[in-house]
Each structure stands twice: as structure tokens, then as C-alpha cells.
Amino acid sequence: MNIGTGSAGRQVYVGGEFVAENEARISIFDHVVLYGDAVYDTACAWDGKVFKLDEHVDRLFESAHALKIEVPLDKAGVREVILEVMRRNKLDHAYIKVLVTRGVGRMPLLSPYNCAPNLIVFAIPYLSLVDSAAQQEGIRAGISSLRRIPSECLDAKIKCCNYLNHIMMRMEANEAGLDEAIELDIDGYVAEAPGYNVFMVKQGTLYTPGENILVGITRQTVIELAAAEGMETVVGRLTAFDLYNADEVFLTSTAGGIFAVREVDGRAIGRGGPGPITQLLNQMYVELLESGERSTPVYT
Numbered sequence: 001m002n003i004g005t006g007s008a009g010r011q012v013y014v015g016g017e018f019v020a021e022n023e024a025r026i027s028i029f030d031h032v033v034l035y036g037d038a039v040y041d042t043a044c045a046w047d048g049k050v051f052k053l054d055e056h057v058d059r060l061f062e063s064a065h066a067l068k069i070e071v072p073l074d075k076a077g078v079r080e081v082i083l084e085v086m087r088r089n090k091l092d093h094a095y096i097k098v099l100v101t102r103g104v105g106r107m108p109l110l111s112p113y114n115c116a117p118n119l120i121v122f123a124i125p126y127l128s129l130v131d132s133a134a135q136q137e138g139i140r141a142g143i144s145s146l147r148r149i150p151s152e153c154l155d156a157k158i159k160c161c162n163y164l165n166h167i168m169m170r171m172e173a174n175e176a177g178l179d180e181a182i183e184l185d186i187d188g189y190v191a192e193a194p195g196y197n198v199f200m201v202k203q204g205t206l207y208t209p210g211e212n213i214l215v216g217i218t219r220q221t222v223i224e225l226a227a228a229e230g231m232e233t234v235v236g237r238l239t240a241f242d243l244y245n246a247d248e249v250f251l252t253s254t255a256g257g258i259f260a261v262r263e264v265d266g267r268a269i270g271r272g273g274p275g276p277i278t279q280l281l282n283q284m285y286v287e288l289l290e291s292g293e294r295s296t297p298v299y300t
């Protein structure tokens, strides 16, 4: 049985060693399998350089610390494993995933104590979660009937492997013929989207939610790029009404970049395609990735 992505010879890191992808194994008793008990981060590499590597590794460690999962290596060690996975697979443009699972514990299985955490790293040629048509035309989104799990129950800042809440919302949107869901928090304010942060533009000002969200690294990059253009970002509460009446709405993520939402709940946003500020920020973002200014070289 081929349990990999089908690329013979690709190597991944698991259980403290580099192995062929189709020979990688984890225990079925690992808490990630049984309970989704793990943290992860997704980074990307452009032209042989990993974008904001330190920020991704820092966020991974913060997520792990919050869940009391001990990362088996220190930050320098994790950075080196990521770069070595890139080198062993001779990748330039890549989608990189790093996980730390709680590991296998003693009986009873639910106990989170005395487990041996497992660091897993893989990298594949860059794949965008957004196809080129969506990039050019924007996507159609709908407000989900479900609500994002409140941070009082599971802090949204923790990038953990339990994505059921997001998955259910994406399925609901897809099954209604839409590309993506917009997630409201339990009080009815816009939170994020399944795997993306949400921005809107109104009269030249950017707005983005600050509560009940994963603090996205692309989101932070957009805030910095906008500031460099003299554009203010207001972090605060937004409603569905605000999105319906925005000049532009866009989503951001490492694996999708910056792309427009052209419709929310059947209401056209602005002129119904990527607006000028979305396009400008996307162009600046791509230039920043290409420049390598905020990236760590893989090959020295």
C-alpha cells in the first residue's frame, strides 16, 4: 500500500529520523490519531528560501507550550530539520508542514501524561489551496450557520490538529455550492475562515478581526505591507453587514496567499472581483516572497 503522496524517493522526518515518505510510520496509539492531540504549522518556501521561518517555529513552540506538549528538539533543531527536509528533497518552491504530536502514552489511553511527543516534518512542491481562477476572479463565500469554537473552550491562537469545526463549516459551504465559509464567533462577529484570516477594505482603510482567530503570519505580513503603503489597519469587531457593504474583502494564508472574496451570501462585494487594494497587497506579498528579504536560505 502506498501511504505517501506517490513520489518515490521523497524523504520526511518522523520519530527522530529521516525516512522515505512511503515508509514513514506513526503508532495508531499516538494521541494525534486517537484525539487530534497535536500542534502544527505550515510554512512555504520560495526560490529555495523559507519565508518567515523563525515566526513559524516560534508559533509552533507557543502552540505546543499552551497544550503542554514538549517539542523533542529546541528551536534551532526544528529549523535545521525543516531546512534538511527541503535539501534532501531538492525543493525550491515548497509547502512545508511541521507537526508535534503528543505521542503514545501509557494506559489508560486518554491520559496526556508520560507520552513521548513526535516531531514530523514533510515538504512537497508548493501547492496553493487556491486555484488560479479563484486568484483572478475571487471566490464566493457564505456565512456559516455554525459558530467558531470560542477561545474560552479552545484558544484559537493554538494551531492544533483538531480542525473539525473548520472542516464542518467548509463542508457546509461547499455543499451549498460556495467556495468557502466565513466563520462567526459565538457572539456573531466575524472571526476567520477555515484556514484563512479575513480582511475587508472600506474607504481606503483595512479592517480585520482580532478575537477568536489564529494569529496568521500572512495576516501580520499584510498589516506590515499596508503600513508601508501608509494604509491603516483597524483590528476590531466586524459583522456580516460590514462584509456585505465593504469595498473589498479578501482572505490570507500561507498556503493560499492573498485572494479576493467577490461575493458573500449572494451579495456582490464592491465591483464583484479583486479590488485595487487586494491586488496591490497581493503583488507586494509576492514581491516580498520573491525578494527573500524575510526568508531563510535553504542552500548556502
Ligand SMILES: Cc1ncc(COP(=O)(O)O)c(C=O)c1O
Pocket (backbone or CB within 6 Å): 042, 166, 192, 193, 194, 195, 196, 197, 213, 214, 215, 216, 217, 218, 219, 252, 253, 254, 255
Ligand atoms: C484557522 C486558520 N486561520 C488562519 C490561518 C492563516 O494563517 P497563516 O497566515 O499563518 O498561514 C490558518 C492557516 O493555516 C488557519 O488554519
